[in-house]
Amino acid sequence: MLGGAVVLWLVVNGAFYYMSSVRPGAVDKRYARHILIGGGIILPVFVLTALLVWGLSILPDPRRPGDGLVVRVTGEQWWWRVEYWPEGADTPVVSANEIRLPVGQRTEIHLTSDKVIHSFWIPALGGKMDMFPGRDTMISLLPERAGTYRGQCAEFCGASHAWMAFAAVALEPAEFDAWLEAEAADAVAPQDEAAQRGQEVFLNEGCGACHAVRGTPAVGLVGPDLSHVGSRKTLGAGRSSMTLQNLEAWIAHTEDLKPEVKMPSYDLTGTDLADLAHYLNGLK
Amino acid sequence: MTDDQPKRREDEAEFSEEQSSLLKITMAPTLWAAHFVICYALVAVTCAKGWDFPTVRAGLLVFSCLVVGGISLIGWRAWRQWNVSETGDFINRRGRAEDRHHFLGHAAFLLSVISVIGAIFVTLPLVFIGGCQ
Incomplete structure (x- = not known):
């Protein structure tokens, strides 16, 4: 499609350059008529018909x-x-x-x-x-x-x-099956002390009322399931990339990052915020 | 007064001929428009009512062939009326009755060309899309 567009662009602009710079002046009427009928009627009809046939042939695919x-x-x-x-x-x-x-x-x-x-x-x-x-x-x-x-x-x-x-991540079938199996499993347990503290912050702050982390008391259904949130490419539905820094920013400034979102910005600072972000990032 | 009579009859004959040519100009686009409305309306009603789509589709394809054939015939007659292959005059800019006659053929021919392309484009979805989805 892009190739076709490039060819058309080159032909049209090439013809314009040729007529205006290389060979300016009046041309033979007969020649002009052939250019007009060939380039203005016959060529577009063939190109548009081919595109329409191709477009209609793939239309039922979805x-x-x-x-x-x-x-x-x-x-x-x-x-x-x-x-x-x-x-x-x-x-x-x-x-x-x-x-x-x-x-x-x-x-x-x-x-x-x-x-x-x-x-x-x-x-x-x-x-x-x-x-x-x-x-x-x-x-x-x-x-x-x-x-x-x-x-x-x-x-x-x-x-x-x-x-x-x-x-949207397209994976080879075997890779997809392995991923789906991992996604179906419960969330991994906190891997270190900081993550353990992060999980406590998560549960104490009431995050589990809205979010589910399978295998923990957090079973909320209002917001996104976070069982494997750390394995996602993006945070906040494509708002930012999944990094520790962005997780902290998201938790503390949700309403700034996503206006009118249901989740409130949490007034967490210091180690609480860092541990919570660390815990969520570890939920692979 | 008597001298004017033959001239007037000639004018009237000429006028009535140009009137029929004017009508000929509108025929090809009218067929195209009617074909468009009938195809879209019939497919919509067929899908809404759950009628047998393959039968309706086959009927519309035959109808489309007739329409394309009809427009082509109008185009062929308009081409002959324009008569450019013999006169070599593409523009007919002189104001004689003959020029007006050729010009109306020219216009009807061009409208037939665009109408036949339009009717074929309207028909193509019927060829490629075989269902109500």
Whole structure:
């Protein structure tokens, strides 16, 4: 597509340069007529017909049934609730704010929304699909190359719409299976003293009322599941990259980083904040 | 007064001929527009009512072929009316009755070309998309 655009650009501008600089002046009427009819009617008709045929031939792809795995995504203000339903599963693998897909397999993404209309869009993998409260929509995606792509909410959904993004990670099938197995497991126990203290801060501050960390008393469902938050590429639904420094900034300045978000900024400082960030970062 | 009679009859004949040419100009785009409305409306109703889509699709494809054929026929007749292959006059800028006649053929021909392209473009989704999804 880009190649075609480059060729057209070169032809049009090359012709303009030729006519205006290399060979200025009047040209033979017959020659001019051929250029006009050939370049202005026949060529565009062929190019547009070819593009239309190609576009229509791939148009049904996002509606094709998947190869087994179903991912359910619910749009929240302003994050993504994600559930993986492998073929035949009774319970989902719960995650949030990141979509992982196996390369070479068509995956059905079932979409809905909590309160307002959102739109699910990973430009590198396919078109966008709206998410409506109380209605299910579906788009199926077939990643062809492993890599990390950016996903974005494409329907204005409130103050932090622009900050409602995610990373879409396409993995080789074996790698994906291993990741899904790890994602299905409970959160790892704190690995050192600082993480242990961080977990205490997490539970004492009441974070578990909104967030779940599986395998701990934190079972909240209001906000994103944090069981494996440290393994995600981004923080706050694509707001920042996942680093210790960004985790601290997020916890202490949530409302500044994501206007009108439900999570309040926490007045934590010093070791409490550092330990909490360290604990969350360790939840791989 | 008597001298004017043949001239007036000639004018009237000429006028009625140009009137039919004017009508010919509108025929190709009208067919294209009607084809567009019928295709989209019938597919929408078929999908909403759950009618048999393959049958409707086959019927619309046949209808589309007839429309494309009809527009092509109008285009062919307009091409002959324009008569550029014999006169070599693309623009017909002189104001004689013959020039007006050729010019109307020219306009009808160009409209037929764009209408046939439009009708084919409207038909292509029917060829490639075989369902209501």
